[in-house]
Structure formats: C-alpha cells, structure tokens
Amino acid sequence: MCANVYDLPEVLEGTYDIVVMTYGVLYWLPDLVALGRVVARFLKPGGIFSVIESHPMNGVASWG
Numbered sequence: 001m002c003a004n005v006y007d008l009p010e011v012l013e014g015t016y017d018i019v020v021m022t023y024g025v026l027y028w029l030p031d032l033v034a035l036g037r038v039v040a041r042f043l044k045p046g047g048i049f050s051v052i053e054s055h056p057m058n059g060v061a062s063w064g
Contacts, residue, residue, distance in 0.1 A: 005029070005035065005038055006031070006034055006035075006038065008038055008041075008042070009038065009041050012042070014042070015042055015043065015044045015047075016042055016043060016044060016047065017044055017047050017048065018047060018048045018049075018050060019039050019042055019043050019047065019048070019049050019050070020050045020051075021049075021050070021051045021052075021053075022052050022053075023052060023053060023054065024053075025053070026051075026053050027056060
C-alpha cells in the first residue's frame, strides 16, 4: 500500500497492537497533531506506539 499518512483512515481498515514510525519521518510531517489522530485511530487500546528518531544534524562532525 502506498498512501499519504494523513489519508490512511480513508484507505486502511482495522486496528493494530503496534504502530511503528522510524527514522526520517517526523521532519516531513507538517501536522503532528493530525499524525497523533491517525495513530490513535489505528492503535488498539493498550497498544504500543513505537517511535525512533534522531535530530537531522546528529552525526555531523563538529567544527573546532
């Protein structure tokens, strides 16, 4: 499936025990409140929302 995350309620059914979001996602999402609503829509009660992310400058060599 290929869909905009904000459109998932229109194209995906069901609920899930785990919702996972990995590196490089948060930077591109203009509305984190809407993202939260999408996650809440698909996450079963007591489910886990797992996020792993880092700052885009993490790992850049320091000058000095």
